[in-house]
Amino acid sequence: MTRIQYQIVRDVSAYFLLTCLVVLAILAIGQLAQLLKQVASGQLPLPIVLQLLGLAVPTLLVTVLPLAFFFAVYLVFSNLYRSNEMVAIRSTGIGLVGLLPPVAAVAAIIFCLELALSLSWAPGAQRQLQAESMRLTNAAAEALLQPGSFADLPGGRVIYVGQAVGKDSHRFREIFLSISHHGQRDLATAAYGEIKPAQNGTLTLVLVDGQRYLGQPGQGGFKILSFARYRILLGKSVNKTAEPGGIDWGSASLPQIWQHLRGAEMRFAVSELEWRLLWPLVLPLLALLAIPLAYSEPRGGGRAAGLLVGILFLLATNNIVVYVKEHMMRGEMPLFPGMAWVLLMILAVAAYAFFRRNRDLPMLPVWRGRGLA
Secondary structure, three states: OOHHHHHHHHHHHHHHHHHHHHHHHHHHHHHHHHHHHHHHOOOOOHHHHHHHHHHHHHHHHHHHHHHHHHHHHHHHHHHHHHOOHHHHHHHOOOOOHHHHHHHHHHHHHHHHHHHHHHHHHHHHHHHHHHHHHHHHHHHHHHHHOOOOEEEEEOOOEEEEEOOEOOOOOOEEEEEEEEEEEOOEEEEEEEEEEEEEEOOOOOEEEEEEEEEEEEOOOOOOOOEEEEEEEEEEEOOOOOOHHHOHHHOOHHHOOHHHHHHOOOOOOHHHHHHHHHHHHHHHHHHHHHHHHHHHHOOOOOOOOOOOHHHHHHHHHHHHHHHHHHHHHHHHHOOOOOOOOOOHHHHHHHHHHHHHHHHHHHOOOOOOOOOOOOOOO
């Protein structure tokens, strides 16, 4: 490795780490603010905040790494252009193509890290975050039930539990429940109740051997219904079936996605897998795009113009990918080529811009008089 290549590897790595820390800190502050709001409202205990924030970091890094790598390559080559070092480098016979190997070496390491994050680490952390959030929600909901007292439940419901059966038990006697529904009261009483988890993990209170009173006594439509079992939700509803296919694909494990690559849920699994593979594959293309965008005239202004163009291009690409993924999951777009055409579009733009800059040609061809450099 030549001295120039070593310098590029060192500078790109340093700028990458610095940009990662800055962008990750900005995003983490937003996450921390949301968690502190829940702490202030009594929904979360303060000691658990750092744990939840740590579980959110891998998901944030999936977005941060490509962005930080683009900024790092842009800043390094922008400095080379501004200090006229690029002129000296090219005078030795080394063109932009000769500077790609050191950038590719750094990109290979970040590619492996991004691939591991996207396919495994981030979904695993997301599952742990959901499990921990569910545990805290259930603990808060269970703490509402105090023997001999009324408690307000989500949805305008009021519940009363009488004597607990046994010490530290999840069973209660003498249950009273009031539900406000469209201005009418739905009352329920039961001699016995027990806390049990539902299939989606939320806590429920199962009332046994009770009666429901629908409507107002003395008015039309008033009914008294007897039941053997009546299940009520203690916390907020968590509707996991709202996800396509009834699976939370964002936190699904790789083996789970692999199992659904055939069958009725194939389009959901393929869409999620393509989404996770897209960003690692975009990494080297971002470097290819950042190099020509970093160019600026030695005496010209607007040195940040290329950075602005790059940011707008990344935002547009992200919106296109989200649009394609949603329509693929709905079955409104074919699985092939799927998101591959977005990758090909980025490759075409990056290759074209790099080719023009490597030949010292203006970014746009000159048709009439002047061109735009």
